[in-house]
Amino acid sequence: MNSSINLHEYIGEKKDKMVNSIPNLSDIKRAHQRISKYIIHTPIITSNSINEMTGAEIFFKCENFQKVGAFKMRGAINAILSHRPEERVNGFATHSSGNHAQAVALASKIANSKAYIVMPNNAPEVKKNAVKEYGAEIIFCEPNEKSRQETCDRVIADTGAIFIPPFNDYKVIAGQATAAKELIEDTPDLDVVMTPVGGGGLSAGTALIVKYIMPNTEVILAEPKNADDAYRSFKSGQLKTVKNPNTIADGLKVSLGEKNFGIIKEHVKDILLVSEDEIINAMRIIWERMKIIIEPSCAVPLAAVIKNKKRFNGKRIGIIITGGNVDLGNLPF
Amino acid sequence: MNSSINLHEYIGEKKDKMVNSIPNLSDIKRAHQRISKYIIHTPIITSNSINEMTGAEIFFKCENFQKVGAFKMRGAINAILSHRPEERVNGFATHSSGNHAQAVALASKIANSKAYIVMPNNAPEVKKNAVKEYGAEIIFCEPNEKSRQETCDRVIADTGAIFIPPFNDYKVIAGQATAAKELIEDTPDLDVVMTPVGGGGLSAGTALIVKYIMPNTEVILAEPKNADDAYRSFKSGQLKTVKNPNTIADGLKVSLGEKNFGIIKEHVKDILLVSEDEIINAMRIIWERMKIIIEPSCAVPLAAVIKNKKRFNGKRIGIIITGGNVDLGNLPF
Numbered sequence: 001m002n003s004s005i006n007l008h009e010y011i012g013e014k015k016d017k018m019v020n021s022i023p024n025l026s027d028i029k030r031a032h033q034r035i036s037k038y039i040i041h042t043p044i045i046t047s048n049s050i051n052e053m054t055g056a057e058i059f060f061k062c063e064n065f066q067k068v069g070a071f072k073m074r075g076a077i078n079a080i081l082s083h084r085p086e087e088r089v090n091g092f093a094t095h096s097s098g099n100h101a102q103a104v105a106l107a108s109k110i111a112n113s114k115a116y117i118v119m120p121n122n123a124p125e126v127k128k129n130a131v132k133e134y135g136a137e138i139i140f141c142e143p144n145e146k147s148r149q150e151t152c153d154r155v156i157a158d159t160g161a162i163f164i165p166p167f168n169d170y171k172v173i174a175g176q177a178t179a180a181k182e183l184i185e186d187t188p189d190l191d192v193v194m195t196p197v198g199g200g201g202l203s204a205g206t207a208l209i210v211k212y213i214m215p216n217t218e219v220i221l222a223e224p225k226n227a228d229d230a231y232r233s234f235k236s237g238q239l240k241t242v243k244n245p246n247t248i249a250d251g252l253k254v255s256l257g258e259k260n261f262g263i264i265k266e267h268v269k270d271i272l273l274v275s276e277d278e279i280i281n282a283m284r285i286i287w288e289r290m291k292i293i294i295e296p297s298c299a300v301p302l303a304a305v306i307k308n309k310k311r312f313n314g315k316r317i318g319i320i321i322t323g324g325n326v327d328l329g330n331l332p333f
Numbered sequence: 334m335n336s337s338i339n340l341h342e343y344i345g346e347k348k349d350k351m352v353n354s355i356p357n358l359s360d361i362k363r364a365h366q367r368i369s370k371y372i373i374h375t376p377i378i379t380s381n382s383i384n385e386m387t388g389a390e391i392f393f394k395c396e397n398f399q400k401v402g403a404f405k406m407r408g409a410i411n412a413i414l415s416h417r418p419e420e421r422v423n424g425f426a427t428h429s430s431g432n433h434a435q436a437v438a439l440a441s442k443i444a445n446s447k448a449y450i451v452m453p454n455n456a457p458e459v460k461k462n463a464v465k466e467y468g469a470e471i472i473f474c475e476p477n478e479k480s481r482q483e484t485c486d487r488v489i490a491d492t493g494a495i496f497i498p499p500f501n502d503y504k505v506i507a508g509q510a511t512a513a514k515e516l517i518e519d520t521p522d523l524d525v526v527m528t529p530v531g532g533g534g535l536s537a538g539t540a541l542i543v544k545y546i547m548p549n550t551e552v553i554l555a556e557p558k559n560a561d562d563a564y565r566s567f568k569s570g571q572l573k574t575v576k577n578p579n580t581i582a583d584g585l586k587v588s589l590g591e592k593n594f595g596i597i598k599e600h601v602k603d604i605l606l607v608s609e610d611e612i613i614n615a616m617r618i619i620w621e622r623m624k625i626i627i628e629p630s631c632a633v634p635l636a637a638v639i640k641n642k643k644r645f646n647g648k649r650i651g652i653i654i655t656g657g658n659v660d661l662g663n664l665p666f
Contacts, residue, residue, distance in 0.1 A: 043376070045398075064624045065378075284661065291397045291657035293624040324624035328617065333661040 022263060023174035025212040028205075031078045031174040032181055038077050038110050040066050042179075044186055044318075049289045054305050056312045059190070060286075061183040064294050064324030068102040068130075071179050071322050072166075075201055076103035078175030079164050080111050088113040090160035095141075095152045097123040098251060099323050100166040105136035107164075116161050118152045120144075124327065167199030168257030177205030183318045184210060190217050191315040194301035196322060197221040197230040197271065198252035200260025206320065207267035218269040222304035224249045225273040230256045234264065234271045248276055248332055251297035251322065272304040279303050280332045286321075287333075293324045296332070355596060356507035358545040361538075364411045364507040365514055371410050371443055373399050375512075377519055377651075382622045387638050389645045392523070393619075394516040397627050397657030401435040401463075404512050404655050405499075408534055409436035411508030412497050413444045421446040423493035428474075428485045430456040431584060432656050433499040438469035440497075449494050451485045457660065500532030501590030510538030516651045517543060523550050524648040527634035529655060530554040530563040530604065531585035533593025539653065540600035551602040555637035557582045558606040563589045567597065567604045581609055581665055584630035584655065605637040612636050613665045619654075620666075626657045629665070 023031070042062045051057050063071035080092055091114030094104045101117045108115035115136035119128065120143035131138055141151035156163055165172060179202065180193055193210050197203040207219045223230050227245035233256055241255040256264070274282075283299035285306075286292065298321045305312045305319075356364070375395045384390055396404035413425055424447030427437045434450045441448035448469035452461065453476035464471055474484035489496055498505060512535065513526055526543050530536040540552045556563050560578035566589055574588040589597070607615075616632035618639075619625065631654045638645045638652075 069624060287626055287661060291402060291626040293620055293626060328620060328664070328666040331661070331664070 021170065023170055023177065023208060027174050028177045028181060028209050028212070031171075032178040034081050035074060035077045035175060035178065038067070038081075038107075039074055039178075041182055042066055044183065045290060045292070047289050050285065050302070053285070054312065055309055055314065056305060057316045058302070058305070059183070059187045059316070059318045060290070061179060061318060061320045062292065063179055064292060064298065064321050066323075068099060068106055069323055069325045070099035070103065071176060071202055071320065072099040072103040073106065074178050075167075075172035075175035075205075076100065076164060077107040077110065078178075079169060079171040080104070080107045080113070082171050083111075083162065087162070090162070091115060092164050093118070093152060093155050093159070093161035094164045094166065095119070095148050096166055097127050099325060101127070101136075102130050102134065104164050105131045105134035108136065109134050114161070116155045116159060118148060118155060120148070126327065166254070167201030168259050169201075170259060172201050173205045173208070173260065173263070175205070176202045177209040179320055180206035180318075181209045181213070183320065184214050184217070187316075187318055189316060190214065190318045192218045192220055192312070193318045193320075194220050194222060194304070195320045196249065196252055196297050196300040197223050197256070197264070198227075198297065199254045200230065200256045200264055202320065202322065203230075203268065204260040204263035207263055211267045219267060220269050220304075221264070221271045222301040223271055223273055224252055224279060224300060225275050227252050228273055230261075230264070231271045231273055233261055234268065237265065247279075249279055249295075249297040249300055251295055252300065272308060274300055274303040274307055278307055282306060284333060292321070293326060294321050295323045295326050298322045354503065356503055356510065356541060360507050361510045361514060361542055361545070364504075365511040367414050368407060368410045368508060368511065371400070371414075371440075372407055372511075374515055375399055377516065378623060378625070380622050383618065383635070386618070387645065388642055388647065389638060390649045391635070391638070392516070392520045392649070392651045393623070394512060394651060394653045395625065396512055397625060397631065397654050399656075401432060401439055402656055402658045403432035403436065404509060404535055404653065405432040405436040406439065407511050408500075408505035408508035408538075409433065409497055410440040410443065411511075412502060412504040413437070413440045413446070415504050416444075416495065418445075420495070423495070424448060425497050426451070426485060426488050426492070426494035427497045427499065428452070428481050429499055430460050432658055434460065434469075435463050435467065437497050438464045438467035441469065442467050447494070449488045449492060451481060451488060453481070459660065499587070500534030501592050502534075503592060505534050506538045506541070506593065506596070508538070509535045510542040512653055513539035513651075514542045514546070516653065517547050517550070520649075520651055522649060523547065523651045525551045525553055525645070526651045526653075527553050527555060527637070528653045529582065529585055529630050529633040530556050530589070530597070531630065532587045533563065533589045533597055535653065535655065536563075536601065537593040537596035540596055544600045552600060553602050553637075554597070554604045555634040556604055556606055557585055557612060557633060558608050560585050561606055563594075563597070564604045564606055566594055567601065570598065580612075582612055582628075582630040582633055584628055585633065605641060607633055607636040607640055611640055615639060617666060625654070626659060627654050628656045628659050631655045
């Protein structure tokens with residue numbers, strides 16, 4: 001199920017060029033151009049009290065205000081709009097019960113295509129409704145990896161839909177890179193850019209664009225100690241996985257993708273680990289001081305800054321707030 | 334305890350002019366000039382999904398991102414900076430356990446003055462700490478009106494501090510008016526401006542500035558049914574009070590002030606009532622759709638729009654989001 005063989009550039013490239021290589025600067029610029037009218041150029045927010053608390057100067061890029069409430073919209077819409085209209089007739093498919101599901105649903109709607117979303121049959125009602133609201137068709141599977149894969153393969157075979165991977169895909173990576181692109185264009189002279197790392201779509205995209213535009217700026221990732229596959233991969237040089245990790249940062253439970261790891265090991269300065277308590281503490285600080293709703297995953301980089309205060313003292317740090325889709329009935333406070 | 338006799342203009346007026354009359358347009362403009370470098374020019378946020386849901390076009394002025402997390406900073410800093418430096422030597426006093434307490438504490442600090450905050454001895458720890466962080470001195474009273482008044486009077490007699498009323502004061506009203514001033518200057522052609530109504534500082538200030546700058550725009554207030562003193566006052570033409578009302582909108586539990594009522598009955602188009610369930614529903618919609626943290630009080634105007642959908646259909650509505658200081662451990666969801 002390698003989606004890349006289906007991917008063609010739709011705007012501004014030779015129509016038969018296969019995009020199966022690491023995005024270069026023009027790829028990311030074209031991605032930004034392609035998606036800009038369908039996404040929100042999200043604001044950057046600072047907090048005096050968090051700056052005083054950390055001794056750093058932090059610029060939060062608020063992708064919780066993005067369409068579908070998460071940066072995932074960027075990668076999905078880039079991957080989908082890269083297909084020429086005549087390629088979109090059979091629609092798009094993915095498996096996700098999270099933000100990627102909503103992103104593929106909305107992006108398909110924008111592309112006048114059908115979306116097929118494979119979801120575990122125990123997915124929360126609110127997630128199902130969000131996807132349905134965008135007009136997508138949900139196909140339920142058993143809540144395990146095998147059923148998820150088989151169901152998705154079957155949907156694709158039956159419908160001819162094109163698979164849009166959540167992160168292990170260069171078009172998706174190029175789309176996610178546009179968040180950091182806006183951040184570094186809007187905020188001069190950052191010393192560090194940080195993202196949480198899960199599958200690695202955002203992390204890899206961020207690492208690339210920072211390297212291309214601001215090569216002296218460090219990219220540092222942050223990860224829950226309880227889902228430390230990216231950390232172990234990075235330190236060992238070998239791609240590691242994690243199975244059913246127990247972390248509140250539910251967006252970071254997936255294992256790092258192969259393409260993502262290739263980029264991360266090349267261009268990321270370091271990966272820092274934080275505990276569950278540190279994540280919850282940082283999440284509460286952002287909610288209370290900044291008055292914005294963020295998912296637990298977003299709090300992971302701030303938790304790492306607080307934990308490593310000395311290392312970040314006096315630095316100008318950009319942090320990507322990845323999303324704001326939380327279950328208000330089930331908060332950790 | 335009439336504070337107005339202590340109030341002098343500090344900037345741009347004859348120094349001995351008593352400000353004991355309804356603020357005119359220049360008063361509000363001067364207030365804005367006086368406070369602008371100490372406050373945040375807060376953003377205006379819109380939500381496609383809330384617009385679709387209501388059939389209106391709503392512009393939310395986000396005072397939850399204001400200093401101290403609420404619009405109250407505007408009135409407090411205006412009242413305090415209206416005093417010449419030599420008048421500030423004995424500090425400022427108020428009674429509040431809410432946002433006004435934090436606002437007077439921070440505004441006094443900015444004015445290089447001492448702040449004395451009278452608080453009930455059962456005030457939540459988090460409220461006490463917030464005030465202490467700004468360097469204010471807390472004086473505890475029994476949790477009843479009589480003790481609060483007596484304690485505040487004693488503090489003022491002992492220290493010579495100047496009382497800063499929470500809402501029944503023309504300097505405070507002029508300061509609060511600057512929120513709506515920014516809203517209507519940043520958002521052309523609003524049909525309606527809405528605020529929740531409690532003591533009436535924000536409502537009266539909003540009513541005045543809208544009348545001065547955009548006289549064809551309606552000002553409509555919204556109030557919890559369970560704390561309907563402003564509604565009853567407005568409909569009867571006589572100032573009514575409410576005692577210990579049972580509403581989740583804790584910022585709106587106080588009774589309307591006399592000066593505030595004088596302005597509101599003259600310049601407000603209507604006051605709409607909403608139930609507790611309607612408030613909680615609207616609060617949840619704002620949290621989920623806009624990803625911002627707001628106090629229950631802020632949800633009252635949106636609740637009124639949803640309840641009176643037909644009346645507001647197709648209108649461009651500005652709503653002031655009053656604050657974001659909520660107890661995360663005690664949410665209604």
